[in-house]
Amino acid sequence: MSKGAITEFVEKYYKHFNAAALVDASKAYREQLDKGSKMLVSLAGAMSTAELGKIFSEMIRQDKVHIISCTGANLEEDVMNLVAHSHYKRIPHYRDLTAQDEWDLLEKGLNRVTDTCIPEEEAFRRIQKHIVKIWKDAEANGERYFPHEFMYKLLLSGALEEYYEIDLKDSWMYAAAEKNLPMVxxxxxxxxxxxxxxxxxxxxxxxxxTMKSGIEYMTFLADWYTDNSNNGIGFFQIGGGIAGDFPICVVPMLYQDMERTDTPFWSYFCQISDSTTSYGSYSGAVPNEKITWGKLDIDTPKHIIESDATIVAPLMFAYILGM
Structure with missing residues (x-):
């Protein structure tokens, strides 16, 4: 793969500590793809509001990610950014806000995510009137879908086109919808x-x-993992929480509960997290702990980058894309 300016910069200057871990994990991600492995990416935190879609959409278009696990917030907030971007309000001094300041934002319909406020009326309500119709139409036809499938239907229907406020190529959800990318x-x-x-x-x-359930997501994932693991499936985790914990457990479920002893472990693992290990948190658990739960093998390439995902993830994706 050719090297762009970002790749060359990273390889030249990122030599130690978390910087070196970023390079090692990025190279190993590329190696997984080169040998034909699939890759799952999990999104926790407010990565859609952080506009990760600007580069994550390209990862999807170039087949660098094959299935996504994300929180409901990330699922919808990419679409909210698509239809209401100009109405967002950035508050760089958010650390200085008083309780009264926060109340004033509420009364203005501005829901704050750290330094960024999502406009309730323009974001939530613009989507609501269209998605509710899709929900009701499905029910009337005796159809059931997953949450992401309903969102794909919404995006591909063209119902939101009049509201688009960013370049469509910067929406990772639209890129995923176009490919009908598997998701949990x-x-x-x-x-x-x-x-x-x-x-x-x-x-x-x-x-x-009418809405398919979490158990149905797990059984779908079990079938998808079984059908796609011949050359390995890697696990790239941004943050922690349920977006990561849910999908990674499919391997021990298949191996232990379904007694499919030929189920391969995840073939690669990387997590970007600033959580610590000392409080028993899943988000801060070191990768080797996952060996004891039957998720990772002894020899699975394991990487952890203890840093801010809004800084690290775009750099890693740029490296993987050869930018």
């Missing part, structure tokens, strides 16, 4: 769209069963 979205119910769907169930306007 564990715990979707705690997202804004999940809350909205639940409200329609409570009002008796939708059935909960």
């Amino acid at each position: 979205v564990p715990g979707w119910e705690d997202s804004t769209m999940g809350n909205i769907f639940a409200s329609y169930v409570l009002k008796g306007e939708l059935k909960a069963s």
Whole structure:
């Protein structure tokens, strides 16, 4: 693969500590792809609001990622950024906000994520009126879909085109929809769209069963893993939480609970996290701990980069893409 300016810069100056770990993990990611391995990328945190889509969409288009696990927030917030970007408000002095300042933002319909406020009316409501119609149409036709499949339908329907405020190529969700990329979205119910769907169930306007469940996501993932693991499947984790914990457990489930003893371990593991190991947190667990849970093998390439994912992930993706 040819080397672009970012790749050359990283290889020249990133020599030690977390910088060296970034290079090692990026090279190993490339090696996985070169030998025909698939790659799962998990997105926790507010990576969509951080506009990771500007480069993650290119990873999807160039087949550098083959399945995604993300939180419900990341699923919807990329679409929110697509349709309401100009209405977002950045607050660089967020550390100095008082409780009253925060209340004032609430009254303005600005929901804060660190230094960025998502505009409720322009973001949530623009999507809501269109997604609810898709939910109800599916139910009327006796159809059931996963949360991400409903979002794919929304994006590909063209219903949101009048609202687009960023270049469509910078939306990772649109890139994924175009490819019908496999995805799991564990715990979707705690997202804004999940809350909205639940409200329609409570009002008796939708059935909960119209939305496929987390158990169905796990069984789908089990089948996908089984069908795609001949040359290995790598695991690239941004942050921690359910977006990472849910999919990585498919291997011990298949091996131990399904007693499919020929199930291969994940063939690569990398996590970008600034969590520490001292509080028993999953997010801060070192990769070797996962050996004891039957997720990683002794010889699985293991990398952890203890840094800010909003800085590290774009650099790694640029390196993997040869930029």
